[in-house]
Amino acid sequence: MERSTREAMERVNRSRYKLTRQRSKIIETLVATAGEHLSAEEIYGLVTLEAPDIGLATVYRTLDLLVTLGIIEKTDFGDGRARYELASPGDDHRHHHLICSGCGIITEVKDDLLDDLESTLEREYDFCITDHRLEFYGRCASCRSD
Numbered sequence: 442m443e444r445s446t447r448e449a450m451e452r453v454n455r456s457r458y459k460l461t462r463q464r465s466k467i468i469e470t471l472v473a474t475a476g477e478h479l480s481a482e483e484i485y486g487l488v489t490l491e492a493p494d495i496g497l498a499t500v501y502r503t504l505d506l507l508v509t510l511g512i513i514e515k516t517d518f519g520d521g522r523a524r525y526e527l528a529s530p531g532d533d534h535r536h537h538h539l540i541c542s543g544c545g546i547i548t549e550v551k552d553d554l555l556d557d558l559e560s561t562l563e564r565e566y567d568f569c570i571t572d573h574r575l576e577f578y579g580r581c582a583s584c585r586s587d
């Protein structure tokens with residue numbers, strides 16, 4: 442079992458919720474598709490390949506629960522469907538995304554270049570910043586070459 446699967450399962454076990462077979466299956470699917478940003482329907486499609494008895498409503502409920510427990514993150518990239526991915530363990534900062542309006546590919550930005558901006562805002566507005574969210578929209582290299 443992958444480390445991130447085990448960590449996610451331990452977090453459910455430490456909560457007041459039980460680690461049911463359905464919840465384990467959905468966590469495993471999200472670990473296996475790390476780096477993709479799947480919708481609930483796409484997750485449902487993958488989960489039911491191995492566990493055909495899991496219903497779409499259960500998938501929705503489980504995703505909501507995993508978001509509440511901080512195990513996964515839910516992001517709206519502006520295409521009208523929420524996307525889900527594992528939260529980065531030990532880091533409550535969400536990473537940033539580049540979203541191509543041509544093909545829809547989502548690239549994760551590994552560096553956070555906003556520390557200076559945050560310090561400036563904190564100083565100028567006397568505001569203590571704890572987090573930020575940021576998505577960039579544009580066109581990827583292969584869409585621009587068409």
Ligand SMILES: [Zn+2]
Pocket residue numbers: 541542543544545546580581582583584
């Ligand atoms: Zn593109």
Ligand SMILES: [Zn+2]
Pocket residue numbers: 478526536538549
């Ligand atoms: Zn992401």
Ligand SMILES: [Zn+2]
Pocket residue numbers: 534535536537553554555573
């Ligand atoms: Zn950031």
